[in-house]
Amino acid sequence: MTYADWLREDRLPHIYCAGCGNGTVINCTLNALDRMGWKKEETIFVSGIGCSSRAPGYIVTDSLHTTHGRALAFATGIKMANPALHVVVFTGDGDLAAIGGNHFIHACRRNIDLTVVCMNNQIYGMTGGQGSPTTPRGALSTTTPYGSQEPAFDLCELASAAGANFVSRWTSYHVKELTRAVHTGFETPGFSFIEALVQCPTNYGRRNKFRNVMDQIEYFKTHGILLQKVKRLREEGKPIPDDAIVLGDFVQRNRAAMGVRR
């Protein structure tokens, strides 16, 4: 794959900060897309508002950059109206889990044939670093100056409980696994949800003891723990660290789905 095939070169440079993890996720997604052999004219990217949601604007396919939180509702309309189109949604933790939370659970429930890639930077990056529903307890942000007092959402558990056919979590460190997960998401009929934890050096890292970009990526590497291992530890009655990032495929099933190409 060459990037010239999928990226709008006339839109570069992009708006992402130096060291941002979103580019890695776009890369993994485009690689998975290329492997699928999907044609550009039958692939649609949809997004809401936030850093993640700027991604479709750099991709050559048709794309719809919508209102905050509503990407899944717009994508539902596109996919139901024309199931022959492959519809991919880029979203972020604020867009998907806060303002778009209701659309998220209902899209999972409908199990509509979309692939949703969530760039979870655990912060509102675009607006300058406010706390989000996935900001870890105790983490600093401009609206949690004394440390977040709220428990964070586990988006993968949420998607699994709400009925998605494929649910997986990786990070910007785990590029091969993430690419494979997005590819599996594309292959799976029904709703696929892939969460990618990404570093945000500008608005998360520097306030939360990740002074360098690599510090947070290193953290993803050392704190990532496979779902299988978590299950084993649980069975053995052993403790699971509080700060563990649980990685892997949470769900892969074949529940009845909507909007699947016939």
Add this chain to the structure above:
Amino acid sequence: MQGNTACAEGALAAGCRFFGGYPITPSTEVAEHMAAKLPKTGGVFIQMEDEIAGIAAVIGASWTGMRAMTATSGPGFSLMMENIGFAVMTETPCVLVNIQRGGPSTGQPTMSAQGDMFQCRFGSHGDYSIIALSPSSVQEMYELTIKSFDLADRFRVPVFLMADEIIGHMRERIEIPPSVPRVERKPLARGVLPFHPDEDLVPGFPQFGMGYGVHVTGLTHDERGYPCTTSPSLHEELVKRLVAKIESARHEIADYRVTNPDAEVVFITYGSPARSVEQVIHDNPSDRVGHLRFRVVWPFPEKTLWEFPNARVFLVPEQNLGQMAREIERHTSVPVISLPKLGGALHTPEELKRAMEAWR
């Protein structure tokens, strides 16, 4: 046939093949009829999780080239406002039916009102223009729904069918034509930038899935469709075009009915109050009572007021506190008397006659 059913039948006749919405009184019959009929025509009905999602799905469907609509009432209409602005900015054709009920807030779910006439025009943030129609019979619920789709496709703008509960729930005999002519969406010519307007200020439509590779964003964008948010001149030019493509065509879009143009006392109506005025005219044929009835309310066609050169007064009965009366007042030196009525009951012919008496 019931007004709401006639609306749904009109949509189907117009080729609408996508309905996304959320149940709300007194508009639900539109959705129910579409739910029953759309699958049989190869169309899609989807009940979304709220009205925000309903209009969002409609906009998404419209980009695949489908004629798409939603139907709602006050509270749902309020929820749709942000995405209506998105449809305006992205020039997405879509039809929104508002069967108006008493507001503000939950208000009177089963009673008639016309309180959303300003909201449909100005409810989303920023400057923009839209098209709004107002039926005053079941026949017009059918006809004007069809017309809404044609206008939406022609001007690439959200079009509002601003009915009220009385018209929505009224039952009348209607005539359905054997076939319905259709104004097609103008496709984007190959090699032309996706948001480059033609002479009529409307760009061709780059339907998704056809290889245009178009980026559609609610951000201020250039003619390529690319975000460009810091150029004052580009933003001003874009917003002015979005307004001008509607306002400069307002006399062409205008659709109204005139009774007794030589009259000195003239009623101006839209929607169900027209029925009471018609009764007054019918009961008092020798009085030569004038009546200007708007079928298109926005963009406001001010030249229609010239149809009554002898007018000494415009009497404007509305089921609100004088929303359109205020707009009419801006365009004429003839006294404009607002006859507001809230609560859901129609103006009685006696009330209207009493209002007339002072001007004889």
